[in-house]
Amino acid sequence: MSENHTPRPVITSGEIAVKNVNKSYGAAHLAREVVRDCSFTIERGKLTVMIGPSGCGKSTLIRLLAGFEKPDTGTITLDGNPIKGPGKDRLVVFQETALFPWMTTWDNILYGPRARGEVNKQTMDFAEFLLNKVGLRDFRNKYPPQLSGGMQRRAELARAMINNPQIMILDEPFRGLDAMTKELMWEYYSGLYEESRRTNFFVTTDIDEAVFLADRLLIMSNIPTQVRAVLEVDVPRPRRLADMVTSDRANAVKMEALAILHEEAMKSFSRGSKAAADFIEAYSRRSAKG
Amino acid sequence: MASRKNKGSALLKGALSILVFLLLWELGSRSKQWIMLDLFSPLRDLLGAMGFKKTYLPWIGAIPAPSAVLWAWKDVVFEPGYWTSWYLSAFRVFAGFTAAMLIGIPFGLALAVSRTAHGIGFPVFELLRPIPPLAWVPASIIFWPTQEMSIAFVTFLGAFYTIVINVVGGAKSIDVRYFQAAQSMGSSKADIFRRIILPGTLPSIVVGSAVGMGITWEVVVAAEMISGGGSQADGSGGGLGFFIWNSYVGGSYEQVVVGMISIGIAGYISSELLRHLGKYVTPWTRLR
Numbered sequence A: 001m002s003e004n005h006t007p008r009p010v011i012t013s014g015e016i017a018v019k020n021v022n023k024s025y026g027a028a029h030l031a032r033e034v035v036r037d038c039s040f041t042i043e044r045g046k047l048t049v050m051i052g053p054s055g056c057g058k059s060t061l062i063r064l065l066a067g068f069e070k071p072d073t074g075t076i077t078l079d080g081n082p083i084k085g086p087g088k089d090r091l092v093v094f095q096e097t098a099l100f101p102w103m104t105t106w107d108n109i110l111y112g113p114r115a116r117g118e119v120n121k122q123t124m125d126f127a128e129f130l131l132n133k134v135g136l137r138d139f140r141n142k143y144p145p146q147l148s149g150g151m152q153r154r155a156e157l158a159r160a161m162i163n164n165p166q167i168m169i170l171d172e173p174f175r176g177l178d179a180m181t182k183e184l185m186w187e188y189y190s191g192l193y194e195e196s197r198r199t200n201f202f203v204t205t206d207i208d209e210a211v212f213l214a215d216r217l218l219i220m221s222n223i224p225t226q227v228r229a230v231l232e233v234d235v236p237r238p239r240r241l242a243d244m245v246t247s248d249r250a251n252a253v254k255m256e257a258l259a260i261l262h263e264e265a266m267k268s269f270s271r272g273s274k275a276a277a278d279f280i281e282a283y284s285r286r287s288a289k290g
Numbered sequence B: 001m002a003s004r005k006n007k008g009s010a011l012l013k014g015a016l017s018i019l020v021f022l023l024l025w026e027l028g029s030r031s032k033q034w035i036m037l038d039l040f041s042p043l044r045d046l047l048g049a050m051g052f053k054k055t056y057l058p059w060i061g062a063i064p065a066p067s068a069v070l071w072a073w074k075d076v077v078f079e080p081g082y083w084t085s086w087y088l089s090a091f092r093v094f095a096g097f098t099a100a101m102l103i104g105i106p107f108g109l110a111l112a113v114s115r116t117a118h119g120i121g122f123p124v125f126e127l128l129r130p131i132p133p134l135a136w137v138p139a140s141i142i143f144w145p146t147q148e149m150s151i152a153f154v155t156f157l158g159a160f161y162t163i164v165i166n167v168v169g170g171a172k173s174i175d176v177r178y179f180q181a182a183q184s185m186g187s188s189k190a191d192i193f194r195r196i197i198l199p200g201t202l203p204s205i206v207v208g209s210a211v212g213m214g215i216t217w218e219v220v221v222a223a224e225m226i227s228g229g230g231s232q233a234d235g236s237g238g239g240l241g242f243f244i245w246n247s248y249v250g251g252s253y254e255q256v257v258v259g260m261i262s263i264g265i266a267g268y269i270s271s272e273l274l275r276h277l278g279k280y281v282t283p284w285t286r287l288r
Helices: A058-066 A105-109 A111-115 A121-133 A149-161 A179-196 A207-213 A241-246 A248-270 A275-289 B002-030 B038-049 B066-077 B080-113 B115-128 B133-143 B147-172 B176-184 B189-226 B240-249 B253-281
Strands: A016-025 A032-042 A047-051 A073-078 A090-093 A167-171 A199-204 A216-220 A227-232
Touching: A016 A058, A032 A058, A032 A073, A032 A227, A047 A207, A058 A090, A058 A167, A058 A199, A090 A149, A090 B176, A105 A111, A105 A121, A105 A149, A111 B189, A121 A149, A149 A179, A179 A207, A179 A241, A199 A207, A207 A241, A207 A248, A216 A248, A227 A248, A241 A248, A248 A275, B002 B066, B066 B253, B080 B115, B080 B147, B080 B189, B080 B240, B080 B253, B133 B147, B133 B189, B147 B189, B176 B189, B189 B240, B189 B253, B240 B253
Parallel strands: A047 A199, A047 A216, A090 A167, A167 A199
Antiparallel strands: A016 A032, A016 A073, A216 A227
Protein backbone atom coordinates (compact mmCIF):
# COMPACT_ATOMS: atom_id res chain seq x y z
CA MET A 1 0.00 0.00 0.00
CA SER A 2 1.31 3.37 -0.99
CA GLU A 3 -0.17 4.94 2.13
CA ASN A 4 2.48 3.22 4.18
CA HIS A 5 5.13 5.44 2.65
CA THR A 6 3.49 8.49 4.14
CA PRO A 7 5.31 9.25 7.36
CA ARG A 8 2.47 9.36 9.80
CA PRO A 9 3.09 10.35 13.39
CA VAL A 10 2.89 7.67 16.05
CA ILE A 11 -0.48 7.75 17.80
CA THR A 12 -0.44 7.77 21.56
CA SER A 13 -3.98 7.33 22.77
CA GLY A 14 -5.01 8.82 26.08
CA GLU A 15 -7.53 7.77 28.67
CA ILE A 16 -9.78 10.24 30.42
CA ALA A 17 -11.25 9.63 33.85
CA VAL A 18 -14.15 11.76 35.08
CA LYS A 19 -14.73 11.41 38.82
CA ASN A 20 -17.64 12.83 40.82
CA VAL A 21 -17.91 15.95 38.71
CA ASN A 22 -20.49 18.62 39.55
CA LYS A 23 -21.23 21.72 37.52
CA SER A 24 -23.86 24.43 37.99
CA TYR A 25 -24.49 27.71 36.24
CA GLY A 26 -25.78 30.89 37.83
CA ALA A 27 -25.36 32.07 41.38
CA ALA A 28 -26.99 31.07 44.70
CA HIS A 29 -30.69 30.21 44.54
CA LEU A 30 -30.84 30.81 40.77
CA ALA A 31 -28.19 28.15 40.20
CA ARG A 32 -29.08 25.47 37.69
CA GLU A 33 -27.43 22.14 38.26
CA VAL A 34 -26.34 20.69 34.93
CA VAL A 35 -23.95 17.90 35.92
CA ARG A 36 -24.42 16.01 39.20
CA ASP A 37 -21.88 13.60 40.65
CA CYS A 38 -20.96 12.31 37.23
CA SER A 39 -18.29 9.63 36.80
CA PHE A 40 -17.14 7.67 33.77
CA THR A 41 -14.01 6.66 31.87
CA ILE A 42 -13.20 7.20 28.24
CA GLU A 43 -11.14 4.09 27.66
CA ARG A 44 -7.86 4.10 25.83
CA GLY A 45 -8.04 3.33 22.13
CA LYS A 46 -11.81 2.89 22.12
CA LEU A 47 -14.61 4.80 20.48
CA THR A 48 -16.90 5.84 23.31
CA VAL A 49 -20.25 7.27 22.31
CA MET A 50 -22.35 9.30 24.72
CA ILE A 51 -26.05 9.46 24.01
CA GLY A 52 -28.73 11.28 25.95
CA PRO A 53 -31.79 13.43 25.51
CA SER A 54 -31.13 16.86 24.01
CA GLY A 55 -30.44 19.53 26.58
CA CYS A 56 -29.23 17.01 29.13
CA GLY A 57 -25.83 18.61 29.65
CA LYS A 58 -23.71 16.74 27.14
CA SER A 59 -22.26 19.93 25.68
CA THR A 60 -21.36 21.08 29.17
CA LEU A 61 -19.44 17.85 29.73
CA ILE A 62 -17.60 18.46 26.47
CA ARG A 63 -16.58 21.95 27.52
CA LEU A 64 -15.27 20.48 30.76
CA LEU A 65 -13.33 17.73 28.98
CA ALA A 66 -11.87 20.21 26.50
CA GLY A 67 -10.84 22.49 29.35
CA PHE A 68 -12.84 25.53 28.22
CA GLU A 69 -14.56 25.42 31.62
CA LYS A 70 -13.71 23.92 35.01
CA PRO A 71 -15.88 21.62 37.14
CA ASP A 72 -17.23 23.02 40.44
CA THR A 73 -16.13 19.88 42.26
CA GLY A 74 -14.67 16.55 41.19
CA THR A 75 -11.72 15.75 38.94
CA ILE A 76 -11.10 15.15 35.28
CA THR A 77 -7.77 13.57 34.44
CA LEU A 78 -6.03 12.61 31.22
CA ASP A 79 -3.72 9.67 31.90
CA GLY A 80 -3.71 10.67 35.55
CA ASN A 81 -2.88 14.34 35.00
CA PRO A 82 -5.62 16.86 35.85
CA ILE A 83 -6.94 18.86 32.89
CA LYS A 84 -6.01 22.50 33.38
CA GLY A 85 -7.18 24.14 30.16
CA PRO A 86 -7.59 23.66 26.43
CA GLY A 87 -4.78 21.73 24.78
CA LYS A 88 -3.87 20.01 21.57
CA ASP A 89 -3.91 16.64 23.32
CA ARG A 90 -7.74 16.83 23.39
CA LEU A 91 -9.24 18.27 20.21
CA VAL A 92 -12.89 19.15 19.84
CA VAL A 93 -14.88 18.91 16.62
CA PHE A 94 -17.87 21.14 17.16
CA GLN A 95 -21.56 21.00 16.31
CA GLU A 96 -22.06 22.51 12.89
CA THR A 97 -18.85 23.82 11.43
CA ALA A 98 -16.19 25.79 13.20
CA LEU A 99 -13.84 25.96 10.22
CA PHE A 100 -12.34 29.42 9.90
CA PRO A 101 -14.30 30.98 7.03
CA TRP A 102 -11.40 33.23 6.03
CA MET A 103 -9.05 30.30 5.37
CA THR A 104 -9.03 27.78 2.54
CA THR A 105 -9.42 24.08 3.30
CA TRP A 106 -5.65 23.68 3.14
CA ASP A 107 -4.96 26.59 5.49
CA ASN A 108 -7.63 25.36 7.88
CA ILE A 109 -6.04 21.93 8.05
CA LEU A 110 -2.61 23.45 8.64
CA TYR A 111 -3.86 25.83 11.33
CA GLY A 112 -2.61 23.81 14.30
CA PRO A 113 0.92 23.05 13.03
CA ARG A 114 1.37 26.69 12.01
CA ALA A 115 0.14 27.93 15.39
CA ARG A 116 2.79 25.82 17.10
CA GLY A 117 5.51 26.48 14.53
CA GLU A 118 5.66 22.83 13.47
CA VAL A 119 5.57 23.22 9.73
CA ASN A 120 8.04 20.84 8.13
CA LYS A 121 8.18 18.30 5.33
CA GLN A 122 6.63 15.62 7.50
CA THR A 123 3.62 17.72 8.54
CA MET A 124 3.07 18.84 4.97
CA ASP A 125 3.06 15.24 3.78
CA PHE A 126 0.69 14.27 6.56
CA ALA A 127 -1.62 17.18 5.69
CA GLU A 128 -1.59 16.02 2.07
CA PHE A 129 -2.39 12.49 3.18
CA LEU A 130 -5.30 13.65 5.35
CA LEU A 131 -6.65 15.88 2.58
CA ASN A 132 -6.83 12.85 0.29
CA LYS A 133 -8.17 10.66 3.05
CA VAL A 134 -11.21 12.90 3.60
CA GLY A 135 -11.69 13.23 -0.16
CA LEU A 136 -11.05 16.94 -0.46
CA ARG A 137 -8.04 17.03 -2.76
CA ASP A 138 -9.93 19.01 -5.37
CA PHE A 139 -11.17 21.45 -2.74
CA ARG A 140 -7.81 22.38 -1.30
CA ASN A 141 -8.04 26.05 -2.27
CA LYS A 142 -11.77 26.51 -1.61
CA TYR A 143 -13.15 28.49 1.28
CA PRO A 144 -15.55 26.79 3.74
CA PRO A 145 -18.67 28.47 2.28
CA GLN A 146 -17.82 26.76 -1.03
CA LEU A 147 -17.90 23.30 0.56
CA SER A 148 -21.01 21.19 1.14
CA GLY A 149 -22.08 20.38 4.69
CA GLY A 150 -20.49 16.95 4.56
CA MET A 151 -17.23 18.28 3.14
CA GLN A 152 -17.05 20.88 5.89
CA ARG A 153 -17.31 18.19 8.57
CA ARG A 154 -14.66 16.12 6.83
CA ALA A 155 -12.33 19.10 6.58
CA GLU A 156 -12.86 19.64 10.25
CA LEU A 157 -11.97 16.03 11.05
CA ALA A 158 -8.74 16.48 9.09
CA ARG A 159 -8.01 19.78 10.85
CA ALA A 160 -8.30 18.01 14.21
CA MET A 161 -6.38 14.86 13.23
CA ILE A 162 -3.30 16.63 11.92
CA ASN A 163 -2.57 17.66 15.48
CA ASN A 164 -2.36 13.96 16.40
CA PRO A 165 -4.30 14.40 19.62
CA GLN A 166 -4.34 11.75 22.31
CA ILE A 167 -8.10 11.94 22.26
CA MET A 168 -10.64 13.32 19.79
CA ILE A 169 -13.83 14.79 21.19
CA LEU A 170 -16.76 15.18 18.80
CA ASP A 171 -19.85 17.14 19.77
CA GLU A 172 -22.70 16.02 17.51
CA PRO A 173 -20.49 16.61 14.48
CA PHE A 174 -22.98 15.32 11.90
CA ARG A 175 -26.01 17.11 13.26
CA GLY A 176 -27.99 18.93 10.61
CA LEU A 177 -26.81 16.77 7.71
CA ASP A 178 -29.40 14.92 5.67
CA ALA A 179 -29.85 11.17 6.27
CA MET A 180 -27.86 10.03 3.21
CA THR A 181 -24.91 12.31 3.91
CA LYS A 182 -24.97 11.28 7.54
CA GLU A 183 -24.56 7.61 6.64
CA LEU A 184 -21.71 8.49 4.32
CA MET A 185 -20.08 10.44 7.14
CA TRP A 186 -20.43 7.49 9.55
CA GLU A 187 -18.51 5.26 7.17
CA TYR A 188 -15.82 7.91 6.59
CA TYR A 189 -15.49 8.53 10.27
CA SER A 190 -15.47 4.92 11.47
CA GLY A 191 -12.93 4.19 8.71
CA LEU A 192 -10.68 6.92 10.07
CA TYR A 193 -11.10 5.53 13.57
CA GLU A 194 -10.49 1.94 12.60
CA GLU A 195 -7.28 2.92 10.90
CA SER A 196 -5.88 4.89 13.83
CA ARG A 197 -7.52 3.29 16.88
CA ARG A 198 -7.12 6.57 18.65
CA THR A 199 -9.25 7.27 21.73
CA ASN A 200 -12.45 8.90 20.47
CA PHE A 201 -15.31 10.42 22.40
CA PHE A 202 -18.41 11.03 20.34
CA VAL A 203 -21.54 12.76 21.58
CA THR A 204 -24.86 12.36 19.80
CA THR A 205 -28.63 12.21 20.18
CA ASP A 206 -29.03 9.81 17.25
CA ILE A 207 -29.44 6.18 18.34
CA ASP A 208 -28.53 4.68 14.94
CA GLU A 209 -25.38 6.79 14.78
CA ALA A 210 -24.51 5.78 18.34
CA VAL A 211 -24.88 2.04 17.78
CA PHE A 212 -23.09 2.08 14.43
CA LEU A 213 -20.04 3.89 15.77
CA ALA A 214 -19.66 2.82 19.38
CA ASP A 215 -17.35 0.40 21.09
CA ARG A 216 -18.85 1.56 24.37
CA LEU A 217 -22.12 3.36 24.68
CA LEU A 218 -22.72 5.70 27.62
CA ILE A 219 -26.41 6.44 28.12
CA MET A 220 -27.00 9.64 30.04
CA SER A 221 -29.82 10.61 32.34
CA ASN A 222 -31.78 13.79 31.96
CA ILE A 223 -30.49 17.03 33.46
CA PRO A 224 -28.65 17.12 35.88
CA THR A 225 -26.69 14.63 33.86
CA GLN A 226 -25.23 11.34 35.08
CA VAL A 227 -24.27 8.11 33.40
CA ARG A 228 -27.39 5.97 33.47
CA ALA A 229 -25.99 2.84 31.78
CA VAL A 230 -22.92 1.59 29.91
CA LEU A 231 -23.41 -0.86 27.02
CA GLU A 232 -20.59 -2.66 25.23
CA VAL A 233 -21.26 -2.78 21.50
CA ASP A 234 -19.26 -5.90 20.70
CA VAL A 235 -19.87 -5.91 16.98
CA PRO A 236 -16.71 -6.67 14.97
CA ARG A 237 -14.93 -4.02 12.92
CA PRO A 238 -14.63 -2.86 10.19
CA ARG A 239 -18.35 -2.21 10.21
CA ARG A 240 -20.48 -1.60 7.15
CA LEU A 241 -23.86 0.01 7.31
CA ALA A 242 -25.53 -2.89 5.50
CA ASP A 243 -24.12 -5.39 8.02
CA MET A 244 -25.21 -3.30 10.98
CA VAL A 245 -28.84 -3.23 9.87
CA THR A 246 -29.00 -7.02 9.85
CA SER A 247 -26.76 -7.63 12.87
CA ASP A 248 -28.79 -9.14 15.73
CA ARG A 249 -26.30 -7.90 18.29
CA ALA A 250 -26.51 -4.32 17.01
CA ASN A 251 -30.30 -4.44 17.06
CA ALA A 252 -30.34 -5.89 20.56
CA VAL A 253 -28.10 -3.06 21.80
CA LYS A 254 -30.33 -0.56 20.07
CA MET A 255 -33.46 -1.92 21.72
CA GLU A 256 -31.80 -1.98 25.11
CA ALA A 257 -30.59 1.59 24.71
CA LEU A 258 -34.00 2.79 23.59
CA ALA A 259 -35.64 1.13 26.58
CA ILE A 260 -33.30 2.96 28.95
CA LEU A 261 -33.81 6.26 27.14
CA HIS A 262 -37.55 5.71 27.31
CA GLU A 263 -37.39 5.15 31.03
CA GLU A 264 -35.42 8.41 31.38
CA ALA A 265 -37.92 10.26 29.22
CA MET A 266 -40.83 8.98 31.35
CA LYS A 267 -39.09 10.22 34.46
CA SER A 268 -38.53 13.69 33.10
CA PHE A 269 -42.03 13.74 31.59
CA SER A 270 -43.53 13.08 34.99
CA ARG A 271 -41.46 16.01 36.24
CA GLY A 272 -43.17 18.21 33.64
CA SER A 273 -40.68 18.20 30.75
CA LYS A 274 -42.48 18.80 27.47
CA ALA A 275 -39.39 17.88 25.45
CA ALA A 276 -39.70 14.25 26.56
CA ALA A 277 -43.26 13.91 25.24
CA ASP A 278 -42.18 13.51 21.60
CA PHE A 279 -39.78 10.74 22.42
CA ILE A 280 -42.37 8.89 24.49
CA GLU A 281 -44.94 9.09 21.73
CA ALA A 282 -42.44 7.87 19.14
CA TYR A 283 -41.37 5.03 21.38
CA SER A 284 -44.89 3.83 22.10
CA ARG A 285 -45.79 3.83 18.38
CA ARG A 286 -42.64 1.90 17.62
CA SER A 287 -43.44 -0.71 20.28
CA ALA A 288 -46.99 -1.05 18.97
CA LYS A 289 -45.62 -1.77 15.49
CA GLY A 290 -42.85 -4.14 16.56
CA MET B 1 -24.82 32.85 -17.84
CA ALA B 2 -27.78 33.79 -15.73
CA SER B 3 -25.75 36.14 -13.56
CA ARG B 4 -24.46 38.05 -16.56
CA LYS B 5 -27.99 38.40 -17.89
CA ASN B 6 -29.08 39.72 -14.49
CA LYS B 7 -26.22 42.17 -14.51
CA GLY B 8 -27.24 43.43 -17.94
CA SER B 9 -30.85 43.85 -16.95
CA ALA B 10 -29.84 45.60 -13.73
CA LEU B 11 -27.74 48.01 -15.76
CA LEU B 12 -30.68 48.63 -18.05
CA LYS B 13 -32.99 49.29 -15.14
CA GLY B 14 -30.44 51.68 -13.64
CA ALA B 15 -30.13 53.60 -16.88
CA LEU B 16 -33.90 53.73 -17.23
CA SER B 17 -34.28 55.00 -13.68
CA ILE B 18 -31.81 57.83 -14.29
CA LEU B 19 -33.40 58.66 -17.63
CA VAL B 20 -36.92 58.89 -16.16
CA PHE B 21 -35.60 61.02 -13.33
CA LEU B 22 -33.88 63.44 -15.74
CA LEU B 23 -36.97 63.60 -17.96
CA LEU B 24 -39.30 64.45 -15.07
CA TRP B 25 -36.83 67.02 -13.84
CA GLU B 26 -36.55 68.59 -17.28
CA LEU B 27 -40.33 68.73 -17.66
CA GLY B 28 -40.77 70.11 -14.18
CA SER B 29 -38.25 72.88 -14.64
CA ARG B 30 -39.59 73.89 -18.03
CA SER B 31 -43.28 73.94 -17.20
CA LYS B 32 -43.55 77.46 -15.83
CA GLN B 33 -47.31 77.16 -15.82
CA TRP B 34 -47.92 74.25 -13.58
CA ILE B 35 -51.29 72.55 -13.14
CA MET B 36 -53.02 74.31 -15.98
CA LEU B 37 -56.26 72.44 -15.63
CA ASP B 38 -58.96 74.52 -13.98
CA LEU B 39 -59.94 71.44 -12.09
CA PHE B 40 -56.86 71.92 -9.92
CA SER B 41 -57.18 75.69 -9.51
CA PRO B 42 -58.44 75.52 -5.91
CA LEU B 43 -55.41 73.41 -5.04
CA ARG B 44 -53.16 75.88 -6.84
CA ASP B 45 -54.70 78.79 -4.98
CA LEU B 46 -54.29 76.96 -1.72
CA LEU B 47 -50.62 76.28 -2.39
CA GLY B 48 -50.25 79.86 -3.53
CA ALA B 49 -51.70 81.06 -0.24
CA MET B 50 -49.15 78.89 1.52
CA GLY B 51 -46.38 80.78 -0.21
CA PHE B 52 -45.44 78.51 -3.12
CA LYS B 53 -44.51 80.28 -6.31
CA LYS B 54 -47.33 79.74 -8.72
CA THR B 55 -45.19 79.72 -11.81
CA TYR B 56 -43.31 76.52 -11.06
CA LEU B 57 -44.06 72.99 -10.16
CA PRO B 58 -44.05 73.09 -6.37
CA TRP B 59 -41.95 70.02 -5.92
CA ILE B 60 -39.21 71.18 -8.21
CA GLY B 61 -39.43 74.95 -7.88
CA ALA B 62 -36.90 77.18 -9.56
CA ILE B 63 -34.21 74.55 -10.07
CA PRO B 64 -32.48 74.82 -13.45
CA ALA B 65 -33.31 72.11 -15.98
CA PRO B 66 -30.82 69.27 -16.59
CA SER B 67 -30.17 70.56 -20.10
CA ALA B 68 -29.17 73.95 -18.69
CA VAL B 69 -26.99 72.22 -16.12
CA LEU B 70 -25.30 70.19 -18.81
CA TRP B 71 -24.69 73.40 -20.77
CA ALA B 72 -23.12 75.06 -17.74
CA TRP B 73 -21.03 71.95 -17.12
CA LYS B 74 -19.62 72.09 -20.62
CA ASP B 75 -18.22 75.55 -19.84
CA VAL B 76 -16.89 74.57 -16.45
CA VAL B 77 -15.19 71.37 -17.56
CA PHE B 78 -12.45 73.29 -19.30
CA GLU B 79 -11.77 75.56 -16.35
CA PRO B 80 -8.86 74.39 -14.21
CA GLY B 81 -10.58 75.92 -11.15
CA TYR B 82 -13.33 73.30 -11.34
CA TRP B 83 -10.83 70.44 -11.34
CA THR B 84 -8.87 72.11 -8.56
CA SER B 85 -12.07 71.97 -6.50
CA TRP B 86 -12.33 68.24 -7.19
CA TYR B 87 -8.72 67.73 -6.26
CA LEU B 88 -8.96 69.78 -3.06
CA SER B 89 -12.09 68.04 -1.79
CA ALA B 90 -10.82 64.61 -2.76
CA PHE B 91 -7.52 65.28 -1.04
CA ARG B 92 -9.28 66.33 2.19
CA VAL B 93 -11.52 63.29 2.07
CA PHE B 94 -8.52 61.07 1.48
CA ALA B 95 -6.54 62.66 4.32
CA GLY B 96 -9.39 62.55 6.82
CA PHE B 97 -10.45 59.06 5.81
CA THR B 98 -6.94 57.62 5.91
CA ALA B 99 -6.34 59.13 9.33
CA ALA B 100 -9.68 57.70 10.52
CA MET B 101 -8.66 54.23 9.29
CA LEU B 102 -5.17 54.44 10.76
CA ILE B 103 -6.42 55.53 14.17
CA GLY B 104 -9.89 54.00 14.19
CA ILE B 105 -9.01 50.38 13.35
CA PRO B 106 -6.34 49.91 16.06
CA PHE B 107 -8.46 51.86 18.54
CA GLY B 108 -11.53 49.74 17.79
CA LEU B 109 -9.52 46.52 18.04
CA ALA B 110 -8.05 47.64 21.35
CA LEU B 111 -11.54 48.41 22.69
CA ALA B 112 -12.77 44.98 21.58
CA VAL B 113 -9.80 42.95 22.81
CA SER B 114 -8.77 44.56 26.06
CA ARG B 115 -11.08 45.07 28.99
CA THR B 116 -8.79 47.78 30.33
CA ALA B 117 -8.76 49.69 27.06
CA HIS B 118 -12.53 49.39 26.91
CA GLY B 119 -12.90 50.66 30.47
CA ILE B 120 -10.70 53.68 29.84
CA GLY B 121 -11.48 54.50 26.23
CA PHE B 122 -15.13 53.68 25.72
CA PRO B 123 -16.82 56.24 28.02
CA VAL B 124 -14.94 59.15 26.42
CA PHE B 125 -15.65 57.75 22.98
CA GLU B 126 -19.36 57.43 23.71
CA LEU B 127 -19.43 60.95 25.16
CA LEU B 128 -17.91 62.48 22.04
CA ARG B 129 -19.67 60.29 19.48
CA PRO B 130 -23.11 61.96 19.57
CA ILE B 131 -21.54 65.34 18.71
CA PRO B 132 -22.09 65.78 14.97
CA PRO B 133 -18.86 66.42 13.03
CA LEU B 134 -20.24 69.76 11.81
CA ALA B 135 -20.62 70.95 15.38
CA TRP B 136 -16.84 70.64 15.55
CA VAL B 137 -16.26 73.16 12.76
CA PRO B 138 -15.93 76.29 14.91
CA ALA B 139 -13.88 74.50 17.54
CA SER B 140 -11.54 72.96 15.01
CA ILE B 141 -11.02 76.29 13.27
CA ILE B 142 -9.87 77.63 16.63
CA PHE B 143 -7.82 74.55 17.56
CA TRP B 144 -5.93 73.86 14.38
CA PRO B 145 -3.31 76.23 13.02
CA THR B 146 -4.44 76.09 9.39
CA GLN B 147 -7.83 76.00 7.78
CA GLU B 148 -6.74 72.95 5.80
CA MET B 149 -6.08 71.01 8.97
CA SER B 150 -9.37 71.99 10.55
CA ILE B 151 -11.33 70.79 7.51
CA ALA B 152 -9.36 67.54 7.41
CA PHE B 153 -10.01 67.09 11.12
CA VAL B 154 -13.76 67.42 10.67
CA THR B 155 -13.72 64.90 7.82
CA PHE B 156 -11.66 62.61 10.01
CA LEU B 157 -14.33 62.71 12.70
CA GLY B 158 -17.00 61.86 10.15
CA ALA B 159 -15.41 58.51 9.33
CA PHE B 160 -13.74 57.79 12.67
CA TYR B 161 -16.80 56.98 14.82
CA THR B 162 -18.39 54.74 12.20
CA ILE B 163 -15.17 52.80 11.67
CA VAL B 164 -14.57 52.31 15.39
CA ILE B 165 -18.14 51.18 16.07
CA ASN B 166 -17.98 48.70 13.21
CA VAL B 167 -14.60 47.32 14.26
CA VAL B 168 -15.73 46.82 17.86
CA GLY B 169 -19.00 45.22 16.79
CA GLY B 170 -17.28 43.01 14.23
CA ALA B 171 -14.58 41.79 16.61
CA LYS B 172 -17.11 41.06 19.35
CA SER B 173 -19.38 39.06 17.10
CA ILE B 174 -16.70 36.52 16.14
CA ASP B 175 -18.01 33.04 17.01
CA VAL B 176 -16.60 31.90 20.36
CA ARG B 177 -15.97 28.43 18.88
CA TYR B 178 -13.28 29.90 16.63
CA PHE B 179 -11.39 31.01 19.71
CA GLN B 180 -11.94 27.68 21.42
CA ALA B 181 -10.79 25.77 18.35
CA ALA B 182 -7.70 27.97 17.97
CA GLN B 183 -6.88 27.64 21.66
CA SER B 184 -7.13 23.86 21.59
CA MET B 185 -4.80 23.70 18.62
CA GLY B 186 -2.16 25.54 20.59
CA SER B 187 -2.52 29.12 19.36
CA SER B 188 -0.84 31.82 21.40
CA LYS B 189 -2.67 35.07 22.13
CA ALA B 190 -0.69 36.89 19.46
CA ASP B 191 -1.46 34.14 16.96
CA ILE B 192 -5.19 34.28 17.78
CA PHE B 193 -5.13 38.04 17.29
CA ARG B 194 -3.36 37.81 13.96
CA ARG B 195 -5.15 34.81 12.47
CA ILE B 196 -8.60 34.92 14.10
CA ILE B 197 -9.47 38.41 15.30
CA LEU B 198 -7.96 40.37 12.40
CA PRO B 199 -9.49 38.37 9.53
CA GLY B 200 -12.69 37.88 11.52
CA THR B 201 -13.09 41.64 11.84
CA LEU B 202 -12.06 42.44 8.27
CA PRO B 203 -15.58 42.26 6.76
CA SER B 204 -16.82 44.73 9.38
CA ILE B 205 -13.86 47.00 8.66
CA VAL B 206 -14.86 46.99 4.99
CA VAL B 207 -18.48 47.83 5.80
CA GLY B 208 -17.45 50.49 8.30
CA SER B 209 -15.09 52.18 5.90
CA ALA B 210 -17.66 52.19 3.07
CA VAL B 211 -20.18 53.90 5.33
CA GLY B 212 -17.45 56.16 6.72
CA MET B 213 -16.43 57.17 3.21
CA GLY B 214 -19.97 58.32 2.48
CA ILE B 215 -20.06 60.42 5.63
CA THR B 216 -16.67 61.95 4.80
CA TRP B 217 -18.02 63.34 1.53
CA GLU B 218 -21.07 64.74 3.30
CA VAL B 219 -18.90 66.36 5.90
CA VAL B 220 -16.13 67.77 3.72
CA VAL B 221 -18.51 69.80 1.59
CA ALA B 222 -20.32 71.28 4.55
CA ALA B 223 -17.03 72.04 6.28
CA GLU B 224 -15.76 73.83 3.19
CA MET B 225 -18.89 75.94 3.02
CA ILE B 226 -18.98 76.82 6.68
CA SER B 227 -15.32 77.61 7.07
CA GLY B 228 -15.72 80.12 4.29
CA GLY B 229 -13.27 78.24 2.10
CA GLY B 230 -12.29 81.14 -0.19
CA SER B 231 -8.87 80.77 -1.73
CA GLN B 232 -6.46 81.87 0.90
CA ALA B 233 -3.04 83.37 0.37
CA ASP B 234 -1.41 80.08 1.40
CA GLY B 235 -3.32 78.19 -1.26
CA SER B 236 -5.84 76.56 1.07
CA GLY B 237 -9.59 76.87 0.76
CA GLY B 238 -11.59 76.01 -2.31
CA GLY B 239 -13.06 72.58 -2.93
CA LEU B 240 -16.42 71.43 -4.27
CA GLY B 241 -18.29 72.78 -1.26
CA PHE B 242 -16.81 76.17 -1.87
CA PHE B 243 -17.50 75.83 -5.58
CA ILE B 244 -21.22 75.41 -4.80
CA TRP B 245 -21.23 78.25 -2.33
CA ASN B 246 -19.38 80.53 -4.71
CA SER B 247 -21.78 79.74 -7.54
CA TYR B 248 -24.71 80.42 -5.25
CA VAL B 249 -23.33 83.79 -4.19
CA GLY B 250 -22.54 84.59 -7.82
CA GLY B 251 -26.09 83.70 -8.85
CA SER B 252 -25.16 80.84 -11.18
CA TYR B 253 -27.71 78.26 -10.15
CA GLU B 254 -26.75 75.92 -12.97
CA GLN B 255 -23.27 75.73 -11.50
CA VAL B 256 -24.73 75.00 -8.06
CA VAL B 257 -26.30 71.89 -9.51
CA VAL B 258 -23.08 71.05 -11.38
CA GLY B 259 -21.27 71.14 -8.04
CA MET B 260 -23.91 68.97 -6.40
CA ILE B 261 -23.80 66.32 -9.08
CA SER B 262 -19.99 66.39 -9.02
CA ILE B 263 -20.10 65.49 -5.34
CA GLY B 264 -22.53 62.69 -6.10
CA ILE B 265 -20.17 61.32 -8.72
CA ALA B 266 -17.12 61.69 -6.50
CA GLY B 267 -18.83 59.91 -3.61
CA TYR B 268 -20.01 57.13 -5.89
CA ILE B 269 -16.56 56.58 -7.35
CA SER B 270 -14.95 56.46 -3.89
CA SER B 271 -17.53 54.01 -2.54
CA GLU B 272 -17.20 51.81 -5.61
CA LEU B 273 -13.40 51.76 -5.32
CA LEU B 274 -13.71 50.87 -1.67
CA ARG B 275 -16.20 48.11 -2.39
CA HIS B 276 -13.87 46.56 -4.94
CA LEU B 277 -10.95 46.80 -2.56
CA GLY B 278 -13.12 45.27 0.15
CA LYS B 279 -14.06 42.31 -2.02
CA TYR B 280 -10.41 41.84 -2.86
CA VAL B 281 -9.28 41.67 0.79
CA THR B 282 -12.20 39.48 1.95
CA PRO B 283 -12.57 36.91 -0.84
CA TRP B 284 -14.48 34.46 1.36
CA THR B 285 -17.46 36.76 1.97
CA ARG B 286 -18.72 36.78 -1.61
CA LEU B 287 -19.01 33.01 -1.94
CA ARG B 288 -22.20 32.35 -0.05
